[in-house]
Amino acid sequence: MKRLKTSSVLLAALCLALAAVIAGCGSSGSSTSSGSGSGGEGGEGSGEEVKAALLLNIYTDFTQAGREGVEAVIKKAGGSVTPSNAEFEPQKQLAQCQDAITSQRYNVIILGPADSPSSVPCATQAGEAGLPVIAFENPVGPSRTKVEPQVPQVQGSVVIAPMVDAETTFELVEEACKGLPKCVWIDEIGSRSSSLDETKIQYFEEQLKSNPKIELAQLLEGNYLPSETVQKLPNALAANPGVNVITFESDTNAVAAVPALKSAGLEGKVKLIGDGGSVAGAAAIKAGTMFGSVASFPRSMGEKAAEMALQALAKEKISPNGIDMFSLGEPVKLTKANIAEYTPQFGAKE
């Protein structure tokens, strides 16, 4: 009997602890940034407090900078932003979108699609519930490359144009190969099963047809992890001792590759090209460790998406309603010659 009584007390304590955890979730306000200021570029006239659901595809320093941009503008307008992280899973993002709509906590959705075509049902359901949708980072719709809104529920779109990224990367490769009779190139990509990476590869293959001096010797799959890139790179260097240029899917990976080059005795002999124009990337270009990178402006992109959200809520005309991130700052093609003119918007300071 005594044992049963003790057990019951323990059971009740566990139940209470579990309930407390859930209830704690309910009262958590740490995720929501809200401001009390007034102003903002739009939405003021609507008299409606802005409550934005920011559906991010992943949580990285890049998307964090975007989030800060969104929050800065919406805070100024006296609103709040609640982010979520889909971890690159379209199904997870659709569930988050459905729940955001059902919760009735939001009056606008800023959607950073985990995948462009897969994000259409989210926009459709938000539209049916009367919530305006702003596409952020990636387009919402069947095309991954179209900047303008592709479905009627999306009222504004501020996204990374993948072709600009691919074009700029290839221009950097051409510059790095200048003067060489033959240029051997290794391309480190995120994943062969990523449609975005595949789009870039297809563009490169197309360009190589008219650039016979450049040879794409190897595609290296880093799965977006510097650790995996660093692990695989020595094999690629051993297989291609005459390599002249290596492009990376991020500046982080390019910087992480430097010790591998030192070990292979190739330091200073191979030109490294990153992507993103992060704080570390910009510093590496200044120091001459990296040849170049493609800039990005995630914070500006977030600010612009938030401005569009405010305009949509105020029922103002959004013009232009499709903006390419690369148009939000300059320079886009980063080399030692122009890096002083560039201010990185994301990444940890070295």
Add this chain to the structure above:
Amino acid sequence: MSATDLSAQANGEPVAEVRPRSRARIERLRDFGIAGVLLILFIALTLSSDVFLTSTNLKNVAEQAVAVGLLATAGSLVIIAGGFDLSAGAIFAVSAIVGSKLANSTGVVEGYLVGILIGAALGLVNGIICTVGRINHFVGTLATSIVFFGLATKISGGALIVVPNQSFADLANTQILGFKSSTLIFVAFALLCGFILNFTVLGRYIFATGGNLTAARLSGVPTAVTQAFTYVLSGTAAGLAGLIVASRTLSVNAQTGNGIIYNALAAILIGGNSVLGGEGAIWRTVCGVLILALIANGFNLLGIDPLYQQIVTGLIILLAVGLDAWTRRART
């Protein structure tokens, strides 16, 4: 009647006479600890969110649980039979990609059928490797998962497969009696698995094979066929889940299904099924699936910052599993 009572009876112990009836009832209830956890979670969310207990939200939760639920219920049979299927996520991707491509080139119905058949066929490959090939179930299905994901990438060419034909969405989105068809498919599949496990000879074979493979074989149970069957069922469920997911968004790529197997395995284990085989129940797995779905739904409804979600998810799972294990341990 529980396994303990059966064992006591087999030893000739007068179970019911020894324990007072009320205490026996309380102890029997303890077997349902995980259902209690689910109930607590449900009540906590009802109290925390105004919209949780709306039909729209509950239908959303059910719909969101479908893909993991299909994999987990079929995966439970594999585990109870003493196997372990790590390749279901990869089969999910291959089936969805083949089904979507075929829907574009031949027809939607053909896409559905071939997608499911591909799932069953890949499940059979697993079954043959693990039984006839006598390769360890973990290692065998880990290897095939790598091969199948590679197949998915090759077949899709690394690209996103988009299905422009809107009727492809019917598999997931058709409204029947106020519910989406995908939800009803999951309910029917879970009932089927429960029926097979509890009311058929095959179900007894599954328990016997997982409980003691050698003893079952010596008793005349076709252990290889039984385990192979569970793999075929798992592959079929994975194929079906992949097609449902693809039909929901009218698109799929080789990354689809990456990680889903871990959610399915988590659901099976959170439900309290034994990873060693020989015991378990479909209702337990369904509880695990619903607990995971409710946690995710709760985060979204309450707007919890993603930075804290993993910590809270881990704590809730720890509490849930701890509570279930403790109640069952206290029972014995």
